[in-house]
Amino acid sequence: xxxxxxxxxxxxxxxxxxxxxxxxxxxxxxxxxxxxxxxxxxxxxxxxxxxxxxxxxxxxxxxxxxxxxxxxxxxxxx
Amino acid sequence: xxxxxxxxxxxxxxxxxxxxxxxxxxxxxxxxxxxxxxxxxxxxxxxxxxxxxxxxxxxxxxxxxxxxxxxxxxxxxxxxxxxxxxxxxxxxxxxxxxxxxxxxxxxxxxxxxxxxxxxxxxxxxxxxxxxxxxxxxxxxxxxxxxxxxxxxxxxxxxxxxxxxxxxxxxxxxxxxxxxxxxxxxxxxxxxxxxxxxxxxxxxxxxxxxxxxxxxxxxxxxxxxxxxxxxxxxxxxxxxxxxxxxxxxxxxxxxxxxxxxxxxxxxxxxxxxxxxxxxxxxxxxxxxxxxxxxxxxxxxxxxxxxxxxxxxxxxxxxxxxxxxxxx
Numbered sequence: 001x002x003x004x005x006x007x008x009x010x011x012x013x014x015x016x017x018x019x020x021x022x023x024x025x026x027x028x029x030x031x032x033x034x035x036x037x038x039x040x041x042x043x044x045x046x047x048x049x050x051x052x053x054x055x056x057x058x059x060x061x062x063x064x065x066x067x068x069x070x071x072x073x074x075x076x077x078x
Numbered sequence: 079x080x081x082x083x084x085x086x087x088x089x090x091x092x093x094x095x096x097x098x099x100x101x102x103x104x105x106x107x108x109x110x111x112x113x114x115x116x117x118x119x120x121x122x123x124x125x126x127x128x129x130x131x132x133x134x135x136x137x138x139x140x141x142x143x144x145x146x147x148x149x150x151x152x153x154x155x156x157x158x159x160x161x162x163x164x165x166x167x168x169x170x171x172x173x174x175x176x177x178x179x180x181x182x183x184x185x186x187x188x189x190x191x192x193x194x195x196x197x198x199x200x201x202x203x204x205x206x207x208x209x210x211x212x213x214x215x216x217x218x219x220x221x222x223x224x225x226x227x228x229x230x231x232x233x234x235x236x237x238x239x240x241x242x243x244x245x246x247x248x249x250x251x252x253x254x255x256x257x258x259x260x261x262x263x264x265x266x267x268x269x270x271x272x273x274x275x276x277x278x279x280x281x282x283x284x285x286x287x288x289x290x291x292x293x294x295x296x297x298x299x300x301x302x303x304x305x306x307x308x309x310x311x312x313x314x315x316x317x318x319x320x321x322x323x324x325x326x327x328x329x330x331x332x333x334x335x336x337x338x339x340x341x342x343x344x345x346x347x348x349x350x351x352x353x354x355x356x357x358x359x360x361x362x363x364x365x366x367x368x369x370x371x372x373x374x375x376x377x378x379x380x381x382x383x384x385x386x387x388x389x390x391x392x393x394x395x396x397x398x399x400x401x402x403x404x
């Protein structure tokens with residue numbers, strides 16, 4: 001069985017932002033808490049699109065601020 | 079097999095250098111912000127007396143000198159530019175006249191920042207077909223002329239410069255092995271200049287509305303550009319029986335260091351085998367791959383027999399890649 005969405009999202013965040021899995025919880029904000037800049041968030045969105053076979057338009061991407069937002073968006077749009 | 083061999087390279091950057099610190103006085107930005115997000119530290123900007131063809135001629139003259147050729151030996155001139163001297167005649171026409179290339183036909187190619195790959199592909203086809211013996215391919219821009227220096231999203235990126243290559247027929251295995259060109263107009267609104275063409279001719283309103291400047295959706299451009307780079311590079315390598323590891327040097331369009339790094343990561347190439355000069359030149363549009371190629375040559379980073387991959391993407395969208403055996 002495929003890994004749960006939460007786990008796959010965490011793995012992508014660790015890989016893209018170079019943070020430890022223990023630092024990640026759903027309330028963490030990518031920019032304020034995890035050290036991402038605006039282009040890191042674009043790369044993160046690209047990684048989500050590729051992992052989950054989604055297309056995330058820029059206007060939706062702007063609303064994905066926290067780890068929890070990303071998990072919820074992916075679950076809603078898969 | 080006849081191939082179009084690069085027998086001379088040239089480049090020209092206007093004297094005036096615009097630093098990040100100077101830009102920080104014009105718009106709300108900082109050197110740190112610009113460096114972190116673009117890798118750009120400074121860029122060259124043409125002075126009021128210089129138009130695109132003036133830059134192009136300087137690069138072309140250097141390329142011809144290095145090829146030991148005179149202007150009358152040039153059969154054809156292809157200029158990639160997004161910022162022509164005038165709507166018409168073409169910039170290539172001005173270059174032809176100023177160089178004294180009396181026998182040469184000339185044409186402009188507008189493929190935005192992919193103008194280098196497009197001009198190289200077109201030029202090499204005329205050589206391979208046997209139609210022409212000597213072709214001058216140029217990429218030249220004065221992007222500062224369509225830059226809105228109140229828009230911090232674009233004014234930190236765009237810059238001026240020119241690069242040129244001389245192509246001649248060769249049978250020794252060296253030359254352009256293959257070149258792929260692509261386009262997809264559905265992305266046009268990500269990067270464009272609204273006014274000055276037949277859709278919105280120049281009026282007092284278009285000027286007041288700042289519609290004669292380049293508009294860009296940076297995040298969207300980033301996404302599409304990284305994927306295009308990766309896809310077109312992988313395609314041309316595979317079709318020609320190569321792997322990324324076979325490349326001696328990758329010369330990407332110098333738009334933004336972050337785009338280059340993201341694309342190179344996808345290609346699985348170490349950064350040591352990538353030419354980066356965006357830090358000193360910014361995004362010089364159709365010129366950038368030629369300017370970077372000239373730098374690689376001048377620094378001795380290219381040896382006979384080396385396999386080079388050139389790739390670019392730009393407004394339109396247009397994108398493309400070329401494989402060159404030096």
